[in-house]
Amino acid sequence: MKAELNEELLLKGLAENNSKAIETIYKQNFNIVQAFILNNNGSYDEARDIFQEAMITLYEKVQTESFVLTCKINTYVYSVCRRLWLKRLQQLGRYSNQIDGFEETLQVEDEIEAHERKNTDFAMMEKALNSIGEPCRTLLESFYIKKIGMQELAKQFGYTNADNAKTQKYKCLLRLKKIFFAQYKMGE
Amino acid sequence: MEDILLIQTIERYLKGKMLPEEKTIFEQQRKNIPEIDQMFVEHIMFLNQLEDFAGNQRLKQSLHNVHNQLAKDGIINEGAATTTKAKVIQLWNRYRKVTAIAAVVAGAMALLTSGLVAFFAPVNKLAIQELGQEVEKLKQGQRYQVNKIHEVESKIPKDAEVRGGGSGFLIDNKGYLVTNAHIFKGATFANVYNNGKEYKTKILFIDSEKDLAILKIEDKDFAPLKSLPYGISKQGIDLGEEVFTLGYPKNEIVYNMGYLSAKTGYAGDTLTCQIQMSANPGNSGGPLLNKKGEIIGVISTRQRQAEGVTFAITAKYIYGLVNDLKKSDVAYQNIKLPTYSSIKGMDRVGQIKKIEDCVFLIKAYN
Numbered sequence: 001m002k003a004e005l006n007e008e009l010l011l012k013g014l015a016e017n018n019s020k021a022i023e024t025i026y027k028q029n030f031n032i033v034q035a036f037i038l039n040n041n042g043s044y045d046e047a048r049d050i051f052q053e054a055m056i057t058l059y060e061k062v063q064t065e066s067f068v069l070t071c072k073i074n075t076y077v078y079s080v081c082r083r084l085w086l087k088r089l090q091q092l093g094r095y096s097n098q099i100d101g102f103e104e105t106l107q108v109e110d111e112i113e114a115h116e117r118k119n120t121d122f123a124m125m126e127k128a129l130n131s132i133g134e135p136c137r138t139l140l141e142s143f144y145i146k147k148i149g150m151q152e153l154a155k156q157f158g159y160t161n162a163d164n165a166k167t168q169k170y171k172c173l174l175r176l177k178k179i180f181f182a183q184y185k186m187g188e
Numbered sequence: 189m190e191d192i193l194l195i196q197t198i199e200r201y202l203k204g205k206m207l208p209e210e211k212t213i214f215e216q217q218r219k220n221i222p223e224i225d226q227m228f229v230e231h232i233m234f235l236n237q238l239e240d241f242a243g244n245q246r247l248k249q250s251l252h253n254v255h256n257q258l259a260k261d262g263i264i265n266e267g268a269a270t271t272t273k274a275k276v277i278q279l280w281n282r283y284r285k286v287t288a289i290a291a292v293v294a295g296a297m298a299l300l301t302s303g304l305v306a307f308f309a310p311v312n313k314l315a316i317q318e319l320g321q322e323v324e325k326l327k328q329g330q331r332y333q334v335n336k337i338h339e340v341e342s343k344i345p346k347d348a349e350v351r352g353g354g355s356g357f358l359i360d361n362k363g364y365l366v367t368n369a370h371i372f373k374g375a376t377f378a379n380v381y382n383n384g385k386e387y388k389t390k391i392l393f394i395d396s397e398k399d400l401a402i403l404k405i406e407d408k409d410f411a412p413l414k415s416l417p418y419g420i421s422k423q424g425i426d427l428g429e430e431v432f433t434l435g436y437p438k439n440e441i442v443y444n445m446g447y448l449s450a451k452t453g454y455a456g457d458t459l460t461c462q463i464q465m466s467a468n469p470g471n472s473g474g475p476l477l478n479k480k481g482e483i484i485g486v487i488s489t490r491q492r493q494a495e496g497v498t499f500a501i502t503a504k505y506i507y508g509l510v511n512d513l514k515k516s517d518v519a520y521q522n523i524k525l526p527t528y529s530s531i532k533g534m535d536r537v538g539q540i541k542k543i544e545d546c547v548f549l550i551k552a553y554n
Contacts (some may be wrong), residue, residue, distance in 0.1 A: 017243070017247055017250055019250050019254060022250050022254050023254045023257070023258070026251075026264075027258065031265075034264070034265075052251045052252075052255070056244065056247060056251075059243075063243075118240065121240070121241075122241050122244055125237060125241040144239070144242045145241075145245045171192065174191055174192060176238075177231070177234050181230075
């Protein structure tokens with residue numbers, strides 16, 4: 001009962017991007033995943049990539065409203081890592097039919113697909129952000145990603161007051177939106 | 189500028205900063221003017237995308253930080269500042285394929301060399317004779333066998349031809365058999381016979397150098413034995429030891445006995461031992477047992493010029509063979525060789541009755 005409660009707390013923490021929760025999940029699972037990747041033809045960097053990708057997949061799953069904890073965190077993480085790594089090996093043409101360790105216990109195909117769709121959207125957003133130019137990019141990143149307040153931003157960027165900074169932010173947002181949707185429609 | 193105003197309005201609406209009257213007007217506008225509603229929906233979608241993206245970026249940053257911190261604290265190990273062992277493993281992983289190819293090439297070279305050595309080596313192959321049944325004789329036997337079990341449909345494919353034959357014996361009650369490798373020359377599959385019953389097998393492992401092979405009976409008609417009556421000896425052998433064998437020089441099991449006459453085989457070969465016993469083609473692959481009913485060897489060849497001189501591969505190589513099989517395929521980890529002989533105290537007739545069921549006639553087909 002207590003363990004379940006802990007897991008729920010950890011997931012809640014992960015959803016809130018709480019570094020203590022992330023660290024706990026990391027500590028409990030990373031080394032096993034790393035050993036698995038290394039044993040199956042992978043490198044340290046690839047182990048890190050795959051594990052973080054799985055953490056992001058879990059984070060995205062926790063974000064959805066319909067989310068319920070149906071298995072232990074480690075079961076989920078291992079299944080996703082295994083699936084992701086098989087995919088990666090296939091893409092790299094390094095595929096060998098024998099994968100040691102980690103029985104596939106969960107069907108995670110759908111989650112990984114959803115995650116990949118999200119990744120495409122994110123790549124588009126990143127591209128759009130990179131093409132709006134400065135100071136727009138830093139301004140938007142500071143506000144939306146780093147969550148720095150308007151007052152502070154005005155000071156940093158040298159606007160005379162927060163309202164001016166805000167107007168600038170809206171202008172930038174509008175540009176970003178245009179570029180993003182242009183790509184989005186092209187992508188479709 | 190109009191767009192900016194609209195965005196501002198939408199954001200105020202989303203953040204709930206509008207006064208009630210303002211809110212009603214805005215909602216009314218959305219209903220009446222499709223463009224505004226469309227823009228509203230689009231903007232919400234965009235903001236959600238941006239929010240997701242921001243969340244993703246923040247998480248990536250956290251993961252990055254946590255990872256670096258844990259690496260610094262030594263809780264996770266990335267091979268860089270650590271022992272050479274980890275590096276070796278990493279290199280091994282990276283160059284595994286290359287290593288495998290190199291190993292294959294090296295193996296091929298080794299085979300070629302050993303082939304050349306064998307070709308020029310002074311051992312006179314003609315002086316000894318492998319005891320596999322000759323094809324002609326087996327063909328007759330096949331007809332005979334088919335007649336004998338005419339009520340049951342034979343499991344031999346119609347166009348299959350006999351390539352060779354011999355004897356074999358169980359080394360595990362689940363249906364694993366040991367026999368000689370030379371009876372499979374030019375063959376692709378083998379059937380085994382015991383008590384007039386025919387069973388299909390799979391050839392699992394062939395070691396031509398030791399002249400040993402492992403088969404597995406894979407046939408629904410085969411009922412695994414409770415246990416094997418004999419043990420397979422790991423001990424050395426003693427000169428003068430009384431030995432006996434059961435095998436199929438004809439289509440019927442035949443008993444034969446003799447004594448151990450030399451600890452090495454033909455021309456000092458340490459793989460085999462020499463026995464004084466008349467053996468015939470077809471005895472090949474049969475078990476060589478001592479008085480206690482322990483298997484001490486596998487009958488393999490005889491000397492052409494000398495009457496009654498037979499050679500047997502010593503039993504300890506069976507252990508090596510099974511280990512090689514286990515190493516080559518994880519599916520066979522459950523093979524357990526018997527070490528205890530339960531027929532130790534019995535008289536010969538009683539021993540034979542027990543052993544009979546474990547010795548099979550083998551026919552190899554192409």
